[in-house]
Amino acid sequence: MEFQNSLNFAKELDAQDPLRSFRDEFLFPQQNGKPFIYLCGNSLGLQPKSARAVLNKQLDNWQDLAVEGWFEGETPWMYYHKELKKLMAPIVGARAEEVCPMNTLTVNLHLLMVSFYRPDEKKYKIIMEAGAFPSDQYALESQVRFHGFDPAEAIIEIAPRAGEYTLRTEDITRAIADNKDELAMVLFGGINYFSGQWFDMEAITRAGHAAGAIVGFDLAHAAGNVPLQLHDWQVDFACWCTYKYQNSGPGGIGAIFVHEKHFGDQDMSRFAGWWGYQESIRFKMEKGFIAEPGADGWQVSCTQVIPMALYHASLQIFEKAGFMEPLRRKSLTLTAYLRYVIREVNLAIGDEQYQVITPENDDAHGAQLSVIAKGDAKAIFNKLVENNVLGDWREPNVIRFGPAPLYNSFEDIYHTGELLLQLSKAAAI
Template sequence: MSFQNTLAYAQEQDHQDELRYFREHFHIPRHNGQDTVYLCGNSLGLQPKSARAALEEEMTKWAELGVEGHFTGDDPWFTYHKTLAAPTAKLVGAKPEEVVIMNQLTVNLHLMLVSFYRPQGQRYKILTEAGAFPSDQYALESQVKIHGYAPEDAIIEIAPRAGEHTWRTEDILQAIKDNGNEIALVLMGGLHYYTGQVFDMAAITQTAHEVGAVCGFDLAHAAGNVPMQLHDWDVDFAVWCTYKYLNSGPGGTSGVFVHERHAQNPELPRFAGWWGHDQRVRFKMQKGFIPMPGAEGWQLSNAQILPMAVHKASLAIFDEAGIENLRAKSEKLTGYLEFLINGLHQPKDQLEIITPADPAARGCQLSLLVNKNGRQLFDTLMANGFILDWREPNVIRVAPTPLYNTFEDVYRFGQFLAAHFQG
């Protein structure tokens, strides 16, 4: 695409954008009486204007019906989670019975590891990317310890090559092959939080299965950002949060994918809970856990109705916009951001994009490595109404999100950077 570094060009792109009206569905934070340039959807998505009404509806139901809200009215709480399955499945490329919304991200990751990290004999190791998000690191450390292994032995971390910031797919696949006889599980992020790199989940899954390992993904930064086909890729399981690109509120609920070949297997070991028990006999209060078929069989407790109500409101927006349409706009927005930053012609020791240049290998995020006075630049941007994300030791993450960001947002950010480096 041919870009131009002018306000007129940015405004014309916004005028031609068929998704531009979705911005009106969100509350945009203000700074000094003006809309901020909010480029932080990778950390916390903006509030849909429909979220308050969705919450009020459930609050009213609670006020007027009390406990009967579980069984009466529109979308009774007893089956509320089922209303989220179809739109969720569209987002991640799954069958509705393969997904469930429940708990929070790391809770769900632990539940999946209970079922899918089953070390035996020499096959006890977990392969993951070096520098994974800390919650994943901590979960893996604790899980291998529970099984009696030392993390430094049982966890294989694959790092980029010396002098490179991102991973080469062939290196990941080769590492799986080289350690194939010892690997029980491959667990990686679908999109690396620090660099913004999208991993080749299909190839990684295929290679893991070829060596006899299970394969799962943490999709915290991928869900609602990049289209996926988890079922067709044959992924064993995945987990994600909903408060980043899925705009479902701070600390919001989480999603789980379990491939149908596992989801329909009642003998698969798991931590059991009342809400995962066969709903036909749930209220008989009897011993003997019988899991619900599908991913629902991993539920533990009553559905979190209020967070789910917000998530339902957000999913309706995604359902209307379409993840493929959002991806097309995302590639243009992120490409425009890249064009403007490259146009600054800064030396790498001053400013460097460490996110892959290939649009297929990134989402709507560019990670800017700022080696000199990076924190000072970040603070200056924030003080001037640019809402971004800082990651130690020296990266500013910039995420132009297609649901509510504009080309003019990106242009204004580029202009501010240009003034900073020229000043």
């Protein structure tokens, strides 16, 4: 598509957008009586208008049914997670029995590593990307120490080459192959939170398995953002939060994926709880843990009904939109237009004031462009916020723009570019 840097062109793209009506299903933050251009869905998604009604329905169930709500009403709480599983599976390319909403992301990562990180004296090392989100770094450090190893020796971090901002797939797969004799696990983010790079998850999984290692992913920035095929790619496990692109609310419920090939492993370790016990005999209250088949067997504590209700509201919107394929089509056009507009700003200034470090290849990014801003980058970011454009700031000089296809428009992108140009010209005076 040949883009134009004009308001009329942006409005024309919006008029042709088959997903344009979904914007009206979300609530936008306001400032000085005007809505924000919200480009921070990669950090916290907007509130669906339906969230209040779905939440109130569960509050009414609590009021009207009290403890009987576990088994009575339209959505008995004992089985509520099953309704969500059916809607979650298409988002990550899984079978319903392979996914489960539960806990929060890092709690789930720890629970899954109990099962999948089983080091011995020979194979104990973990490969991850350098600059992974700190929570992943801390989780892996503590898991390694728990097993009696030194993180400095056991964790191998793969960094971009000198002068580059993103990783090359061949460097990742080579590091996996080079360390195969000592490698127990590969644990990557699906998309790196800082650079916005979407890693070649299929290639990483294939390389990890060829090295005899377990392969897992933190999909915090990937689930609900890019098309995933966790089952077909043979990924061993994954976990993610749902409050970014999946709009489940601040601190919303987390989720897990466990490939069905592991369901029959009776020797697999896990930290067990009553809620993961086999559902058909759970209320016999007997000793001796028997896992519920599938990902549900990794549940530990009671279903979180209220957080699941908020997540359910958003999942229903995903279903109505047709899940990931139409969202991905729009997302690619949105980010391509944003990249174009930023280039136009640089041309107008006569300098590369804004350098996009997120890969341009469609297979290597999601709905986020990470931009290095020259000069007083924080001042530029603050001025954007003052003028109702809300992205995300990362030290030392990166502004992350995350246009979400469910609620962002092409007009949003145009106005963001116009404001960047105005602020940059004013800063140069």
